Amino acid sequence: MSAPEPLPGARLLFSADATVAHLNHGAFGMVPIAVQRAQQRLRDEMEGNPHRFFSVGIEERIAHVRRHLAAFVGADPDGTALVENASTGTSIVLGSVPFEAEDEILTTDHGYGAVDLAVAATCRRTGAVHRVVRVPMAPDDAEVTAAVREAITPRTRLVIVDSVTAATARVLPVRRIVQAVREQCGDRAAVHVDAAHAPGILDEPVAQLGADFWVGNLHKWAFAPRGTALLSVAPAWRDRIRSLVLSWSEGAGFPGSLEWVGAHDYTPWLAAPTGLFVLRSLGIETVRRHNAALAEYGQRVVAGALGAEVPATTGLPMTVVPLAPAVSGEPGAVAALRRRIADELGVEVGLTGWRGRALLRLSAQVYNRPEDYQRLAEGLPKLLTR
Missing domain, CATH: 3.40.640.10 (Type I PLP-dependent aspartate aminotransferase-like (Major domain))
Structure with missing residues (x-):
């Protein structure tokens, strides 16, 4: 599937560090500059x-x-x-x-x-x-x-x-x-x-x-x-x-x-x-559609790179990619892996353990771009093998 078109000017509404791919909006949000x-x-x-x-x-x-x-x-x-x-x-x-x-x-x-x-x-x-x-x-x-x-x-x-x-x-x-x-x-x-x-x-x-x-x-x-x-x-x-x-x-x-x-x-x-x-100015439904489509795109790109099967999407701006069973879902291991992804790949992600399985959670917001997920897809397979 193709990624949705970016919303014009939406990225300029935020003060996010442009050197980092911020794919964990669901954790702490991102406050617009106007706010x-x-x-x-x-x-x-x-x-x-x-x-x-x-x-x-x-x-x-x-x-x-x-x-x-x-x-x-x-x-x-x-x-x-x-x-x-x-x-x-x-x-x-x-x-x-x-x-x-x-x-x-x-x-x-x-x-x-x-x-x-x-x-x-x-x-x-x-x-x-x-x-x-x-x-x-x-x-x-x-x-x-x-x-x-x-x-x-x-x-x-x-x-x-x-x-x-x-x-x-x-x-x-x-x-x-x-x-x-x-x-x-x-x-x-x-x-x-x-x-x-x-x-x-x-x-x-x-x-x-x-x-x-x-x-x-x-x-x-x-x-x-x-x-x-x-x-x-x-x-x-x-x-x-x-x-x-x-x-x-x-x-x-x-x-x-x-x-x-x-x-x-x-x-x-x-x-x-x-x-x-700010949300209403962008259009609530427009933002929802964009974010859901981008989250699904990111899920498929990253899952494809890992060879992972993914659960059906739900129309949310968050999706998950189950990592291989060899990747520990224990809290300490999950926290360490998330930090490595941030430090080595410059990508902030959500990472949790569920029933002992590590789940990669990807968020999408209007400041995200397809290349954010592509960066993760290119670097994560090698990182996980080290």
Whole structure:
């Protein structure tokens, strides 16, 4: 297949190091220059008069941004709070659900590692049990839904499901899973959607999913500064949300109790609408089509060079290439290999281990070009044989 045509001028919107092929946008994003400048103006305002910045109208400014961002993801602005990232939102959820000994928290084996760590800590604290549902590498919607449904027991209290899986770059049928949990459990079990990658690439209005909790990052695919995420909470849970940090706003209740924590740097949140402006200026659908096509092109070029078979594409701006079984999927080995690829080839990639297998994850964003993937395809086979 051929690569898509670059979007005119899109590469000039970013300050990325031109000597590096940046193929890991899904990890930390890349903040457009216009958004960097908007945030710097906010920093200048803050440092020019900190007392005024933090004491005159800041909560109203945050609420205004929250309403704007909530509308973008189709969430109820009164039931949505700005938080730093998806991990923070998930920790808030785990701290707000009342677990008893032997209660069960269900995740899939496609879940994010930091979420697993947070679940493990919750289980140590409460006596709850973490159960992991095994799902194939490239499942269809019915397979995923059936696997979750079959894993539910009378002790299930929380089901955590990814809308886009970080390690395997798959889209999971969140709405069907929520429906299955409701049919099995009623209100006995809550559903938390880890939508870290969803804002900007999926058209799934949060309010229509029916989940109890949803958290999504805007710094990955919506061009916001890092440290910008949304936590959406169903009405039945809003009075039970527990803040990780207690501050003067605790009495305000959700969402204000999560958003106002004193001398915090709020400039990423306040600059986030500029990121949406950049995305809309390029054309949201245009960006999605371009990135999905470029990610698929990159996957095929690199897989062809390695002689690897790849799972079916999903229309995402992220794809995976399974590396040979001889390449270790252990965390330390994966981290060392990723560093070697960066240092020796000048290519930043995502690299994870899944069921002991090393998976190369390739992202595509409007600043990428076909030659970025070609550079990796030319150098990676030799690097892996050394």
